[in-house]
Amino acid sequence: MRRHQRILGSRPGAGSAGRPSLGRRQFIGGAGAAALAAALAGCTGGGQMSRESGGSSGALQWWDQFRPLTKMLQDDLFAPYMKAHPGVTIERRQMDVPDLGQALQVGRRSNQMPDVHSLAGLGTSAAALVSEGWFQPIGKLADFQGSPVGEFVYDGIHRFDGEIYSIPPFSGRWHEAVPWFNTALLKQAGVDPEEEPGTWDQLRDVARRLTKGTDDGVYGIVVPSKDAEYLQILVNRLAMTAGAPGGIDWATGAYAYDAQQYADAVEFLVALQTDKVVHPASPSMGARDARARWAAGQAAVYLWGAWFIGGLRVDEPEAVERGVGTWHIPCPEKSRNFVYSPPQPGTFWVSSQSKRAQEAAELMLQMTTKEFQTKLAAAMDQPPALAEVVEEAEVHPAYRQCVVNFQDDVRIAPVPEVATPAVWQVLAEMRDVHPNLGDIVQSVLTGSTSDVAGELRRYNDAMSAERERAIKAVREEKGVEVDTKAWVFANWDRKADYDQKAYAER
Amino acid sequence: MTTTIRRRERPSVAASRDGGRRGLLSRLRQDWWIYLFLLPTVLGYGAYTVYPLLASWWFAFLDWPGFATAGTFVGVENFERLIGDDLFWNAFWNSIVFLVFAVPLRVGLALVLALVLNRKKTPFKGFFRTLFFLPVVTTGAIVGVVFTLLLDASGPVSLALVWSGLIDSPANFAANAGTSLYAGIAVWVWKWLGITLIYWLAALQTIPQVVHEAAMIDGAGAWAEFRHVTMPLLVPFLVIITLIDTVAAFNVFDLMQTLTGGGPSFSSEVIEIFIFRTAFQATVPQLGYASAAAVLFGLLTMAFAIAQALGMRWARGRTGAA
Known part of the structure; x- marks a missing residue:
């Protein structure tokens, strides 16, 4: 150390008389070593910091x-x-x-x-x-x-x-394709909110009237198509309103994405776009962006979940004050089909x-508890488990109407994992297939492809093949007894909830 | 001053002479404080660069669903799957297209701007340098979000093009499969032009004024002077700047994720978004597969670079022979 002190010009013995001397370099070196030692002491053998997990450190x-x-x-x-x-x-x-x-x-x-x-x-x-x-x-x-x-x-x-x-x-009992509308824009366009567009054609007509009857830069509907997952969910729900059971036909257990109802749902979105009633910036929007544009009064109708109004109240409360209403999810025909959601x-x-x-x-x-469920309803996110509390909760009338509509429109679907626990192993083994339904819809809406039926068929085949591969893999590698029959629910009644009793009778 | 320097040189020269003879332990004991000061850097570099690099190689050989705490060794299975994965190759080629268009554009445009801003007669040079540099200090993700609005069909760019008659109807450049990647390239070049401009300005200022004056006396015009005097002196800088910009062109995740999200229909999905999607956004995240994609992309890029270097050497050899 003396040599270093000489080279760097510090005077030997420059410390205070009667105390051990501590040069600048010694101090920095010592402090560095101490910091390093502290850091090392803070590490466990496994390389994780010593902070205990799971909040056991306090909160x-x-x-x-x-x-x-x-x-x-x-x-x-x-x-x-x-x-x-x-x-x-x-x-x-x-x-x-x-x-x-x-x-x-x-x-x-x-x-x-x-x-x-x-x-x-x-x-x-x-x-x-x-x-x-x-x-x-x-x-x-x-x-x-x-x-x-x-x-x-x-x-x-x-x-x-x-x-x-x-x-x-x-x-x-809920879905993600609730039509939420801006009452002020409906009034401006002379559309009576009570004249509910119950069919796809009626919704197209309302969207046209809204686009035409409002200021420049305001469109009938917004469809955030940057978000492929949003599109996948939307088309899935629309296909159900056309009579599809969902991605899987519970009567046979086979994938059903190539059903005509899915193609029809995609064509419906294309028709809205062709009518020029969809906000032109929709391809650049995610679901939250679309809600912000809706709140800004740039679009009159937006299909999203029950949480729409609760989210608005937090982020854009003025849009709730201005006026918001809701309709049933439209179906292709006047005869209504149900939308299916799992428990x-x-x-x-x-x-x-x-x-x-x-x-x-x-x-x-x-x-x-009923008290908490009532407060949960008042936050206007997903409907509470005890849906009856919504009636007496302090909620916006549109939210109350939305939950009432769910009772009419939604039925509980079967879940293969409930009937056959081994199914989860197949699901965990399955790899994502792309382009999936959302990717396909996005391609169609952005003009990358027009072969809707062909793309859906390819996706359906790919999903079927992937499930077969996953079943084979878990059977051979893990010895799990499972086959495609696990996806068959022959006693499924499309007009009723698939409840605990139905599982027992399967 | 001379005395001081000489005094300081002596021990270090002596140390370097001794260095070869002294053993590692002896050097560690003698110069322990040097290594102590190096330690934080070594530890940091090891933990945040070397370890992740080596770990990603190891992970590439694992089947590791993101929900599990560890993966299982599957050999080269991930690489075999990648070779047959169309979306990997789509992302790979998107990254290469990005590189091929963006780097020359950024390097070339910045050079032109630097030449203009390096001229004595150019007014408001400081102002323009600041102006071009401003996007560099703006966060990439913010730039992506802002340009999403600027480039959509109701945005000012589209409206201006319609108004000027260059396009018939509003276009959404970032959300159209045919233009999304190129929109990303344009925004990236715009954002980073300023830093390359600074490199070029620094390079231009290394050329002595006398060289320009000599060329002028010899009767060289502006183009001849640039071609035969300035450019040859800039070539070493060109190599470095191109290398820096090439590396930067592989780090476009924040911008592309916020601008296009890799869409629509994977049309602008570069390799980083592919890796991110596979590792974090899949139904069952595949950490091993994502690592394999990163490793394979690195290897393929390296192969390209080596092939390019060999090709250049071969071309130079032929030119020399001729």
Whole structure:
């Protein structure tokens, strides 16, 4: 060290008399070494930082995507619980769906999972995640079976190997293609909101009148076609209104994307575009962009989910004040067909890494009470599991109408994993097929292809082949007994809900 | 000053002479503080560059669904799947097209601008340099979002083209399968032009004024001077600048993801978006497959670069022989 001091010109023994000398370089070197030592001490053998996961460091961590629920969850669930349990702190993070999915994947691999989270953005079945050890059961920590939502708890969706892992605080009776309209623009165009466009042709006509009868730069409808997933969902719902059972024909178990109803649904969207009633910037819009354009008064009608109005109230409240209304999802003909949705899956799950499962279970049980369900309805996101509370909840009349319409329009569909638990292994093995339905619709709407029937047939064949491959793989590699019969529900009645009794009688 | 320098040189020269003879441990003990100061950089580089690089090679041989904590070794299966994956090749060629169009455009346009801004007679040089540099310091994702609005069918670009009669009806450049990739290229060139302009200005200022004056005395016009004097002196810089811009052209994720999202119908999906989509947006995220895509793309790009270098050497050899 003396040599260095000489070279760099510092004086030997320059420290204070009577104390060990500490030169500048010694200080910096020492501080660097100390910082390095501290960093190394903070690492575990596995290379992860020593911060304990799952909120055991203090607060109960809660991650979800429900933006309209932000205030309600804080005021009506977390704050009262923290008040009743002084030692508990709850920290919630709301993220957009794709961000949440990525954060959860990264959190899982780095042992930094929140205590409670939703599954948005993960895109896989809860069963697959349960099998990978993501969650811990909560059925013994609180009486979910005896709760008001107990009848909506299904094997293969919420309960695995006899243990309840999650509950559905929301109803399964909803869809994502609700026509929301701007009442001010309807008035300007002389369209009576009470004259509900019940058919596709009537909606086309209303969109034409709206485009023609409003200011320049205002269009009848907006279809955010940058978002292929939105298009996939929209066309799926429209095809159901034309009589399709969904992507799978439950009578045969075969994929049904090549059915005429799907081609008709795509052609309907093309017809709207040909009429020049679709906002011309639609191809550059995602679903939220479209809602913002709708709120800005650039489009009169937008088909999206029940959460539309709750989201507006948070981000563009003036649009709600201005006037918003809703209709039934239109069908091709005057005779109406149902839209099919599976039972609502579990919304919140408790991480297997969490050390606060008891508190998490208690919070989730509180979500099943009628009082909380009423407040949940008032946030106007997805309809609550106890749909009857909407009638007395403080909600916008359009939201109330939307939930009433769901009772008319939606029936609960079968879920293969409930009847045959091994199905989830096939689903987890299946790889994405592209171009999928959304990609195909996007191609058609942007003029990349016009062969709708051919593209749908190719997609249907590819999906069938991929399912066959996945079945073969899990049978051979994992010894799982499953075949395509697991997708057949011969007793499915398209006019009725496929309930617990129907599974038992299958 | 001379004395000081000499005094400081002596030990280092001596150290370098001794270096070969001294063992590693001896050097570590003697100069431990040098290595201590190097340690943060070495650790940072190792953790954030070398480890991910090596890890991605290892991951490429795994079947790793993103929900599992670890993958299982599957050999070269991921690479075999990639070779038969049309969307991988679509993304690969989109990246190559991006490179082939964007880099010459950015390098060439920046050179032209630099020549103009380097002239003594050009007014408001400082203002224009700042103006061209402004997009460089703007976040790529923000640029993507803003240009989504500017380039859509109701945006000012489309309306101006319709008004001027260049197109018949409004066009959505970022959301049309035929133009989305080129819209991305144009926005990328616009955004990064300023930094390449700075490189060129720095390069131009290394050319001594006397060289220009000598050319002028010899009667060279502006074009002849550029062609026979300026350009040959700029060639070493051209190589470096092209290399820097080429590397940058492979890092366009933020811009393309926000501008087009790779669509419509994968028409502007570059390799980074393909990797991101496979790793994070698939129904079952495929980390091994995404890593294999990154590795294969790297290898193929490297093969292209080597082939190009060999081709150039061969061409130079033939020219020399002739």
